[in-house]
């Protein structure tokens with residue numbers, strides 16, 4: 227019995243050897259080469275402390291658009307607004323059914339179109355996760371320089 231156990235332990239050790247060496251090799255490859263990215267110069271295998279959450283601007287009137295077909299920016303807070311399989315808080319104000327009563331902008335017809343341009347009877351699945359395209363605003367310094375200028379027709 228003892229011999230069997232020892233044999234098992236030895237084979238176990240042999241099997242685990244190659245695994246260990248690849249792990250070491252991987253760690254040696256982790257090196258940002260002194261290049262700073264948006265997450266700073268932290269090495270790739272290090273978890274950097276998260277930045278403090280930015281304060282989203284207070285509710286205000288709609289924000290002017292910078293180009294035609296821009297997804298409008300969200301001029302209000304969205305904290306705790308659930309968008310899941312069971313509920314879509316955004317649609318409880320912005321859907322065609324509730325927008326009038328809630329004083330919110332209706333989602334546009336494009337939000338009812340399928341990928342092939344077919345008009346559906348309810349919001350298209352590809353427009354369900356509103357925050358994929360519409361974003362709240364915070365008073366923060368830009369992360370990268372940006373010289374984008376509003377199109378002439380909207381200036």
Ligand code: HEC
Nearest residue numbers: 288289298299300301304307315316319329330331356360
């Ligand atoms: C309690 C109701 C309510 C909820 C919930 C709500 N909104 Fe709004 N939203 C409004 C109102 C009211 C306005 C401003 C309409 C106005 O003043 O013309 C607005 C404005 C907007 C605008 C700007 C529209 C434009 O034409 O500039 C966007 C985009 C928007 N909301 C997206 C969202 C998203 C995304 C969610 C979910 C995360 C959401 N809203 C949840 C009421 C709501």
Ligand code: HEC
Nearest residue numbers: 295296297316320331332333334336353354355356358359
């Ligand atoms: C894939 C990107 C995308 C998603 C997802 C999306 N939108 Fe939009 N939304 C846009 C774009 C682009 C526009 C402007 C062009 C247009 O009207 O289609 C827009 C326009 C709007 C407008 C302004 C309509 C108007 O008549 O001025 C509202 C309000 C809005 N979206 C709300 C929502 C809500 C609420 C959701 C989630 C249910 C949502 N959107 C999901 C891209 C998106």
